[in-house]
Amino acid sequence: MPDRLGKVDHSSLRVTQGSIIVLLLFSFVLNSPWLVAVVAVLMLAGSAVSRPGFFFIYLLLLRPAGIVKPDVLPDNPEPHRFAQGFGGVVAAVSALATLLGAAALGWALAWLVIALAALNLFAGFCVGCAVYYWLHRLQVPGFSKNPPAGVAPGMRPRP
Amino acid sequence: MMIHGVLARLACAAGIIGLSLVAFTVARAVILSRARRLSGKLPSFRSGTPGILYFTTPDCVTCKAAQKPALRALEEQLAGRIQVIEVDALNQPDLARQWSVLSVPTTFILDTVGKPRQVNHGFASAAKLRSQLQRVS
Numbered sequence: 001m002p003d004r005l006g007k008v009d010h011s012s013l014r015v016t017q018g019s020i021i022v023l024l025l026f027s028f029v030l031n032s033p034w035l036v037a038v039v040a041v042l043m044l045a046g047s048a049v050s051r052p053g054f055f056f057i058y059l060l061l062l063r064p065a066g067i068v069k070p071d072v073l074p075d076n077p078e079p080h081r082f083a084q085g086f087g088g089v090v091a092a093v094s095a096l097a098t099l100l101g102a103a104a105l106g107w108a109l110a111w112l113v114i115a116l117a118a119l120n121l122f123a124g125f126c127v128g129c130a131v132y133y134w135l136h137r138l139q140v141p142g143f144s145k146n147p148p149a150g151v152a153p154g155m156r157p158r159p
Numbered sequence: 160m161m162i163h164g165v166l167a168r169l170a171c172a173a174g175i176i177g178l179s180l181v182a183f184t185v186a187r188a189v190i191l192s193r194a195r196r197l198s199g200k201l202p203s204f205r206s207g208t209p210g211i212l213y214f215t216t217p218d219c220v221t222c223k224a225a226q227k228p229a230l231r232a233l234e235e236q237l238a239g240r241i242q243v244i245e246v247d248a249l250n251q252p253d254l255a256r257q258w259s260v261l262s263v264p265t266t267f268i269l270d271t272v273g274k275p276r277q278v279n280h281g282f283a284s285a286a287k288l289r290s291q292l293q294r295v296s
Contacts (some may be wrong), residue, residue, distance in 0.1 A: 028168060029165055
């Protein structure tokens with residue numbers, strides 16, 4: 001039986017993905033692991049309160065200014081929360097590794113987060129969500145949602 | 160010295176982004192090329208008329224609400240000059256896999272010999288499909 005879907009504003013997700021990409025690129029260019037740490041904290045805090053990490057930019061700036069319009073789709077919020085939390089952990093390890101002297105590992109992890117956010121933003125494929133649905137298929141407790149009908153696991157639903 | 164470091168890292172970032180774009184373009188070309196090799200295996204395709212290969216599923220809301228009406232409108236506009244081949248991806252999962260279809264609706268623009276020239280992942284409007292068809296006719 002298909003799950004009852006919630007509503008997910010994909011514009012706020014896209015703003016968060018774009019912010020993550022821009023800030024991590026800046027942190028790499030400026031060689032600033034502290035900026036990576038800030039991104040990690042926002043991502044993890046966002047997951048903790050079930051919001052995209054950079055939701056405030058969308059809510060307070062881009063949406064009121066009409067720069068980004070809402071794109072509310074029937075979708076499961078849980079996989080996006082998991083994906084962001086997973087990305088936040090990778091970003092936190094990246095910052096920690098760089099600060100402890102393992103710069104190559106740290107920046108490689110930061111680039112991994114950039115790549116996954118870009119894949120989601122430009123191709124509509126959320127790797128973290130696909131992992132969530134894969135864990136659901138393996139019947140791992142806590143991963144209870146099926147992908148929306150007609151949508152491949154991890155792919156962005158269509159309006 | 161610090162500016163030199165920033166410029167070097169900027170160049171490195173640009174290089175990584177550039178390589179990723181190249182990889183993305185190659186991946187897209189590989190999907191189309193793979194699909195081209197399979198194009199002869201579409202029994203319902205009539206040579207000499209360009210067409211649209213349309214992957215859908217019975218429970219796809221976008222397909223029913225938007226893609227199907229767009230295709231119907233296009234067929235009416237170009238009466239007899241195009242063919243639309245509809246495939247239920249759930250009924251023919253092997254075909255969907257062979258054509259690298261990950262979501263529905265997905266539409267392939269086929270030229271007059273049935274070779275795919277463009278692919279649209281997700282909804283494609285009648286105007287967009289028409290413009291793509293004009294390029295292969």
